Amino acid sequence: MYQTSLLASLSFLLATSQAQQVGTQTAETHPKLTTQKCTTAGGCTDQSTSIVLDANWRWLHTVDGYTNCYTGQEWDTSICTDGKTCAEKCALDGADYESTYGISTSGNALTMNFVTKSSQTNIGGRVYLLAADSDDTYELFKLKNQEFTFDVDVSNLPCGLNGALYFSEMDSDGGLSKYTTNKAGAKYGTGYCDTQCPHDIKFINGEANVQNWTASSTDKNAGTGHYGSCCNEMDIWEANSQATAFTPHVCEAKVEGQYRCEGTECGDGDNRYGGVCDKDGCDFNSYRMGNETFYGSNGSTIDTTKKFTVVTQFITADNTATGALTEIRRKYVQNDVVIENSYADYETLSKFNSITDDFCAAQKTLSGDTNDFKTKGGIARMGESFERGMVLVMSVWDDHAANALWLDSSYPTDADASKPGVKRGPCSTSSGVPSDVEANDADSSVIYSNIRYGDIGSTFNKTA
Template sequence: MPLSLQLSLVGLLATLAAGAATTPLAEEHPLLPTWKCTTSGGCVQQNTSIVLDRDSKLAKGAAGSRTAADYAAMGVSTSGNALTLYHYVKSSPASPRVYLLDSDTNKYVLMSLQDNQELSVDVDMSALPCGENGAFYLSEMAADGGGGAGASGGYGYCDAQCQGSCCNEMDILEANSMATAMTPHPCKGSSCDKNGCGYNPYASGQRNYWGPGKTVDTSKVFTVVTQFAASGGKLTSISRKYIQNGKQIGGGGTISNCGAEGGSGGLPGMGQALGRGMVLAMSIWNDATQQMAWLDAGTNGPCASGQGSPSNIQSQHPDTHVVFSNIRWGDIGSTTKS
């Protein structure tokens, strides 16, 4: 491509991005009801919805459609309390990421989970092969998305890898049908624990715990419950259990330490972020560089080299998707009480 044409395209994209920064795409945010629970009052439905990340919107805008964010074209759909995310749409990568919006769609929902709270979600990962990642996690984003187009425009993303900017990140669930990890990534300012302090059952020696037909049978729907235990206002542990076919499954792992408090903040720092409130993000993605080996290959999972390459996934599993539903948060023991 001639240099002059390249520069023209760069200028056009910059202009579109600048325009989008001040003029958010008009859209209807798909409804996704959730529940906030207490041990005394039960669960109360929240009038929540979802919004696509701004980068998805800009990509769509650059293609010439800036009047509305096309959720279906980006692999996103909701039905009742269920959210479905497809990686590929009409053979093209979509890889969507969405955030949970409050009933006031100018603000994200801030989940405050430090003080003996839990977060539960029903998941269907049966269509996620090796190399794919259905991610359900928390980011310490600003409630208003940083102003301007803000939350209603999907602005303000940050994480412990310092994409966008650096902030605390709690990976509740990064998983496919073959492997899973739960990982806090505390940050103190711009000093973040990028590797985190994860718990992966396979890497911990539980080779028959997670997978199709295994203890947690990923060929079927199950409930993921993550509990944040605190003492004296300080986070002391993060633990995991599962519920499937009406039965509770233990052995999901407990994290009681996460690096030096004086460095990235450690587990107490993660707890402080959870106490301030964090934004729920949900996404589906794969990884051309590492092929998600850090999650599901070698000592981390049963997947073989090459299985997780994006080209293999697209050719062998073009319908790969994840479903998150029945999202509830509140006092420990309150979100799964029938």
Template sequence: MPPWQPTGMFARRSIVPALAGLVAAQQPGTIVQEVHPKLNLYECTNRRGCEKQELEVVMDASWRWVHGPEYKNCFDEDGWNKKFCPDGLACAQTCEMEGLGLGDYEKTYGVKTKDNYDTLELDFMTKGGNVGSRVYMMDSPTEYKMFKLLNREFTMEVSVEQLRCGMNGAVYFIEMDRAGGIGKGANLAGAKYGTGYCDAQCPHSKWIEGEANVPEATAPKNATVGKTGICCAEMDIWEANRESAAYTPHPCNIEGPVKCEGTPCGDGPERFDGLCDKDGCDFNSYRMGHRSFYGHGLEYVVDSSRPVQVVTQFHTKDGTDKSELVRIERFYVQDGRVIDNSHSMIAGVSGNSITDDFCSKQKSAFYDPNDFEDNGGMKQMGLALERGMVLALSLWDDGALHMRWLDSVHLGPNKTEETIGVHRGPCEYGEGDPEKVRSKYSDASVRFSKIKVGEIGSTFRGARR
């Protein structure tokens, strides 16, 4: 998944001036008490069935209001407030990040739970101007839930019928720190306030390990963040809108999260020289040649105009929890029937699941560097799954690439529209421009329901289709 920063403006309570930007900070504020929305998780076994766990979600720190003395913004559209933030550590020691009440979650950010806390609904935009959101599942009020998915399956019901070209309702796992990096640098907020984000894109986040990522003196005038990135392994379970969908492992040759600068971040022309596989090994049915498998309408095998259950299985070499990851399988359940994932229709590439062999042949067929293999492939991805990863659920648009890598024509170096593999979905080039998406579909939302994790075969039921 490409780097992504929140955007938008919103107004706080009357004692606070309107905000000009959304940022994260590392000290908890004192104005608003943090209250996490509840969200259920079902943990399943083949013998006992599924048992409900009453958990919570927390908003990522990057969406929160951060202020210095007298409630003045530490960050706005012009970047860091130089008075409060002459350097990263001073900024973290001066600025405070406020909590969110349930009303803030719903009205300001469009994050709400329904159906007795079985469903999470994320609005694309709110009346205050906020765009998108990202939340993490909590195990306690101060720690993230750590999922260990080797020899397990993860299942959820998704409703993406309102998500048009250029939008992404994403569900993924990242190797964040359980406590959100609390205690690192000046981070006194921790997971309770959604700190510690990392992913395989090594994002240059506003705050990293307890310090503000302030641009260096030699940075371009329009730079809003510094040269430091933060990397960790990422397993994209579901990146989708109504037109296209993909699931993608992104291994890293580290145990994350790990800070980076320069080449290890893999920025720009050094994309394939960094700590992580930024491209990943994706299975996108449209890209793999089956263009009538997933889409909006009854003519598709999987109809995105209606809710669908998405099942992802992580198979090991010998079927135990401690063995090596060898295969990631995908199923769908719709109208009570189990639908096998589509098979590749690309010459020289066979199968309907992700394996080292599939990835190697796909990269060769599409003329892509095999950075997946270079970063350890399935084995390295499996090690991250064994150590434990945090569940992120989000809705966003893409200012950098307009989501072309998911649902349109995604051109790379030395590639044209005739190059095999560049067509990722049916959306027209430019249709995913955030300016267009926000003006046309501001009332869109996505729903994730009945989230389950457990033994292989324990989280879904249905007849084969």
């Protein structure tokens, strides 16, 4: 994800946490979500995949009872005296996806509601795709010389919200085999990581992140611990109805899969570029690239008042799955018309409408940003991650760190909006305040559907 430590901004009002033991109060039943695997020779074949809720949202209670191990912003330190003890004493329970979390599936469509009110109130959510016919393993996507396609409806996502679909290099079993204290694994949504090295993940490497746990000053239901959880990340889609960006983020070569950081490795605060991962990434946001009419709800080329298709292609140097990744291309399909991604509207970027190392260098130079993407390994490093395999993540959330202004407004807010790269969308700099969107846009939602992946050119109608 882009610019800020976005995981710290995920807001949820349940007494939830990520656990390592398995509770027995609620049966864990994974909602089915049909996806398709495609080839140019054989067409597309249904895959009997399903989704699982991230463990950070789940009820965490004592193994032998109903006492919360974590409530609001605080651990119960009488139970969780240290990380390993907490993992032994606390259990992660099953989820009521629709009633409690506002998450439902129908055929190939996933709907994620922003605010769901039942006996408690839930805000936002994050799910992962499980492998076909498996309750215990995430689907691993290896997308070099492949394409990934999905349909999306963002018509009900206003300024300040982010419907994000992306890949993170998580362990396929959620860390179950690596850490003896993790008894829950992918079946209960464990093992999250991304390039922001988030500190709000409550269990990392099979241990509770209780050391130096500090309550958030902006979110009454969040906090951060001593450790962060890092890995490579490919943001296929971060968007609302007003703006969108796709962004590769990479980490140093030593970060393969999920990596627990501490201290300067996490790249916190003023040490943003000194950590193991590239937090800025190399983003392509059409509005930020100078084309303010390509995407949006007011007569734009991509009309966000209606559903459309997003195609992302991962091009290698030799057009094979073993070659180095060199380019990430974007296409759209709407109203049966294939629409190429917009070209940047600045002279030094005018030849680019995809992400390459050359584009990233030119973009960073124009905007005056640090090219940490290149420092950490560039687009080839992203390809190495896809060669090992990445997990599909789908979410909806608001941003307690920066009000999502980095996505849909002028950011930083004190910068000259006429400077290239500052304007990222048409939303006001006063928009996106979590208390406002949670109160006024509670009925917001996003729908992801018709997920397809496979040979380049096999997942969408090229002749439309």
